[in-house]
Amino acid sequence: MNQQNPLGERAGLETLYPVEPPEHVRAAAGRMVLTSVPFGDPMAAIRLDRQKRWLFFDVGSFAQVPARTAHQISDIFISHTHVDHVCGFPWLLGRRINCPEVCRVYGPPGLAGHFNAMTQAFVWDRLGDKGPEFSIAEVHSDRLDWFHFKVGQPGYEQGASTPIRDGILLQDPLFQVRATYLDHGIPVLAYAYEERNQYHFQQDRREALGIEPGAWIADLQKLANAGEWDALVTLPNGSTSTVRQLIASLMDIRQGYKIVYATDFGDTPANRSVLTQLAANADLLVCETSYLQEDEEHAIRTGHMTAKACAEIAQTAQVHSVLPFHFSNRYVDQPERLYAEVASTFPKVEIPHELREKLPGLSS
Numbered sequence: 001m002n003q004q005n006p007l008g009e010r011a012g013l014e015t016l017y018p019v020e021p022p023e024h025v026r027a028a029a030g031r032m033v034l035t036s037v038p039f040g041d042p043m044a045a046i047r048l049d050r051q052k053r054w055l056f057f058d059v060g061s062f063a064q065v066p067a068r069t070a071h072q073i074s075d076i077f078i079s080h081t082h083v084d085h086v087c088g089f090p091w092l093l094g095r096r097i098n099c100p101e102v103c104r105v106y107g108p109p110g111l112a113g114h115f116n117a118m119t120q121a122f123v124w125d126r127l128g129d130k131g132p133e134f135s136i137a138e139v140h141s142d143r144l145d146w147f148h149f150k151v152g153q154p155g156y157e158q159g160a161s162t163p164i165r166d167g168i169l170l171q172d173p174l175f176q177v178r179a180t181y182l183d184h185g186i187p188v189l190a191y192a193y194e195e196r197n198q199y200h201f202q203q204d205r206r207e208a209l210g211i212e213p214g215a216w217i218a219d220l221q222k223l224a225n226a227g228e229w230d231a232l233v234t235l236p237n238g239s240t241s242t243v244r245q246l247i248a249s250l251m252d253i254r255q256g257y258k259i260v261y262a263t264d265f266g267d268t269p270a271n272r273s274v275l276t277q278l279a280a281n282a283d284l285l286v287c288e289t290s291y292l293q294e295d296e297e298h299a300i301r302t303g304h305m306t307a308k309a310c311a312e313i314a315q316t317a318q319v320h321s322v323l324p325f326h327f328s329n330r331y332v333d334q335p336e337r338l339y340a341e342v343a344s345t346f347p348k349v350e351i352p353h354e355l356r357e358k359l360p361g362l363s364s
C-alpha cells in the first residue's frame with residue numbers, strides 16, 4: 001500500500017477496503033468489502049463467509065480482487081450501465097472460464113444486450129464448451145425479464161419472466177435483496193441486502209424448563225428461521241405452543257444485517273423519499289458522495305449527490321452508519337473534506353484508517 005497517498009488515484013492504486021460489521025451486529029453472515037474507495041470505479045462486495053460466496057454491487061474494477069473470487073460470485077447487482085460501473089465485467093469473463101455455476105446479473109432494462117456485447121469484443125476460438133454462463137435479469141417494476149448467454153456462443157436468448165413482490169429480486173435462506181429505482185437522468189437501481197434474523201436453540205434453557213428433547217427442536221429451528229412465527233409446535237408432553245412463544249423462552253435471536261448500496265442519483269425530493277424508505281434502519285448505507293455542497297452546481301448538472309445531502313438521507317433513514325464513496329476526482333488531494341462534510345450532519349461515518357488521524361473526532 002502506498003503510504004504517501006493511500007486513497008489517491010494519482011498514486012496509481014486502488015484499495016481494498018474491508019468494512020467489518022459494526023459491533024452491535026454480532027450475527028453478520030457476511031462482511032463487506034469495497035474496492036477503489038473512495039475514488040475510482042465503483043464497486044462493493046459482500047462475502048458470505050460460510051458459503052464461500054460473493055455478491056457484487058456494480059463491477060467497476062476487479063483490480064484488487066483475488067482471481068479465485070471469480071468462481072465464487074453467485075450474483076451481481078448493477079446500478080446502471082455507465083462505463084465506470086460495469087467496466088470490470090471483461091475481467092470476469094476470463095476468470096470464470098470452466099466455472100460450472102451460472103452467474104446471475106441484475107440490472108436495468110437493456111442490461112442483457114450491453115453485457116452480451118462485452119463478450120463479443122473478444123475472440124474465443126479456444127474455449128470449446130468451457131465458456132462462462134450468465135443469466136441476466138432485467139428489472140421492471142413488477143417483474144424480472146430473464147436472458148441467458150454462454151460466452152463463445154453467438155447472441156443471447158430470452159427466457160421466462162418472473163414476478164417481483166415488494167421489490168424483492170432474490171430470496172435466499174440467509175438473506176434477500178430488494179431494489180428500487182432512483183433517477184440519474186437515466187434509471188438507476190439502489191439495492192438493499194437484508195439478512196434474515198437467525199434463531200439459535202438454547203439447550204440449557206430447555207433443561208431448566210424441564211422439557212424433553214426430541215424432533216420438535218429441529219421443527220422449531222426450521223420454522224423460526226422461515227419466519228413462521230404463528231405455526232404451532234407440539235412438545236413432548238402433548239401441549240402446543242406457537243413458534244413465537246418458543247423463540248421467546250428457548251432461543252437466542254441474532255439480528256440480521258442490512259446493507260444498502262446507492263450510487264449515481266440526483267438530490268431530488270423523489271430520490272430522497274425512495275432511498276430513505278429502502279435504507280430505513282440499515283446497519284450500513286453505502287452512498288455516493290460525489291461533491292461538496294459548495295460545488296452543488298456540478299452535482300445538479302451531472303445528477304449526483306453532495307456529501308451534505310447523503311448525510312441528510314442517512315439521518316432521515318436512521319441508519320447505523322454511512323460509508324461515503326464515488327468521490328469526484330476534483331477532491332483527490334483532499335478527500336477528508338467530503339468525510340468531514342458528511343460527519344458534520346451525520347457523525348457515524350465510516351472513514352478509512354489512513355484518514356482517521358487527519359480527522360480526529362470523526363469516526364463511527
Ligand SMILES: [Zn+2]
Pocket residue numbers: 042082084085264326
Ligand atoms: Zn458513476
Ligand SMILES: [Zn+2]
Pocket residue numbers: 080082184264
Ligand atoms: Zn452514472
